Amino acid sequence: MKTYDIAVIPGDGIGKEVVPVSLKVLDTIAEIHGGLKFNYTEFPWSCDYYLEHGKMMPEDGIQTLSNFNGIFLGAIGNPNVVADHISLWGLLIKIRRSFEQSINIRPAKYFKGLRSPLVNPNDFDLIVVRENSEGEYSEVGGRIHKGEDEIAIQNAVFTKKGTERAMKYAFELALQRRGHVTSATKSNGIFHSMPFWDDVFNETKQKYSDVQTSSYHIDALAAFFVTRPEIFDVIVASNLFGDILTDIGGAIMGSIGIAPAANINLNGKYPSMFEPVHGSAPDIYGQGIANPIGQIWTAKMMLDHFREAELGKKLLDVVEDVTNDGFKTPDIGGKMSTIEVADEICSRLQKTYSLS
Template sequence: MKKFEIAVIPGDGIGKEVVPAALDVLQTVADVHGGIQFDWTEFPWNCDYYLEHGKMMPDNGLEILQGFDGIFLGAIGNPQLVPDHVSLWGLLIKIRREFEQVINIRPAKCMKGIRSPLVNPNDFDLIVVRENSEGEYSEIGGRIHRGEDEIAVQNAIFTRKGVERAMRYAFELAKKRRGHVTSATKSNGIFHSMPFWDEVFNDVKKDYREIESAAFHIDALAAFFVTRPQIFDVIVASNLFGDILTDLGGAIMGSIGIAPAANINLNGKYPSMFEPVHGSAPDIYGKGIANPIGQIWTAKMMLDHFGEDELGKKMLEVLEEVTADGIKTPDIGGNASTREVANEVCRRLKAL
């Protein structure tokens, strides 16, 4: 019996609705399989917690989380209560950075029963490997002066170590998929960091001669996501480029509400964290219509991370059977509630 200790942070808004739904699905998988067991510990860290305590998590929050096998996160943010830069940097980004979750992976595929806005999506199935610790999202920089002479300087930080490990992760992932890696660059416009990125990519790909590779400037690559997404398998990108591409990936799938993500720690010192791409959507919180697919697919990625690939594959297959049969929330053309979608996934898993 494999036992996994999971820290659960539902967070804000619809996170408090879709996380319980996804946990029910995970528990069903464990019950049906019989060889795995989950122990959940929930933490009420969110914007309400900040209003009460002046911080997004307790001072020893990271110390508490460090002992878990994984972190299952819903959504963080409620800008009407707490500015986004306070809530995100106080919890989500804090966990990513201090737990050395240096890789972010986000898949996008043409899902059965979900209409893509593309006229001909051609059954695309891709995954973006995003460098998750440096790049354009560094804290290095500053501001000086005020008024018309005010200056803001933001430095992008690219290390060979950080860039190379993201690229190697992408090539290793491509071995398990269709054997192709695309690099997202902009070396014709960003003078220092992107030529450096290209150089590292060219060095790394020499160690993976069996894997096909290509490089596209980010503007063209974004256009190709719309015009021919089926040509992509694994895409490796910097922090900013990966962030933008993956939101576009959610859009071409038909809804950001179905897009999953994983923040991966590679050295084993800290747990990895699993979260859907969608935000907290406070405008629909409490209505029972939030799409649980992104959170359930995120649970599938957590299973993959724990080496339970076959269980994760089966979970995604069942999820697509449910959407193909029209059991969907309103954002993707259905009339089912959050709970009805999750319950149907559980019912079909039990029937296997």
């Protein structure tokens, strides 16, 4: 019996609705597999927790989480009560940095049953590997002076170790897919960091003769995501560029509400964290209509990380079939509730396995 201890942080807003039903899907997978078990420990860390305690998580929160095999996160943020930079840096980014989750991966594909806003989506299937620990999201910089003389300086920090690490991950992933890596750059406008990025990419690709490569400036690459996404396989990008590209990826699928993400620790010292791309959506919280697909697809990525890729593939196949048959929440043109969509997925998983 394989047992995984999972720290569950539903967080804010619809995270508290989509996480419970996704755990039910995971339990269904474990039940029909027979040799798999998930132990969940839930933590109430959120903006509500901040309002009560003055911090997003307790002082020993990171130490507590370090004992788990994985972290399953819902959504963080409620700008009506806590500023975004406080909620993100106090929990989400704190976990990423403390646990050396240096890689963020986010897939986007033409999803059966979902109408892409693209006229010709051409069955695109891509995945963005985002450097997740430095780059434009560094903490180096500051603000000085006041009034009209105030200055804000934000330094982008790129190390060869961090940059090369992301690129190697992208090339290894491409070897498991269609064998192509695209680099997102902007070396024609950003004087130091992006030519450095290009140099490291050119060095890295020499070690992967079986992988084809291309490189696009980020503005053109963002346009190509819309006009011809089917040409891409694996894209490697800096922290900021990867963040922006993956929101476009969600948009061309037809909804950012179905997009998943994984924050990966590569050295095995700490747990990785799995979260959907969507936010906490406080405007619809409590109505029971939040789309659970992003969180469930995130569960699929956690299964992949635990080397249960076959289970993950079956789960995503079932999710697509359910969506294609009209079991959808209102945000993607359906009339079903969060629970009804998840229950249908569980039911079909059971039927699929009973026939296999």
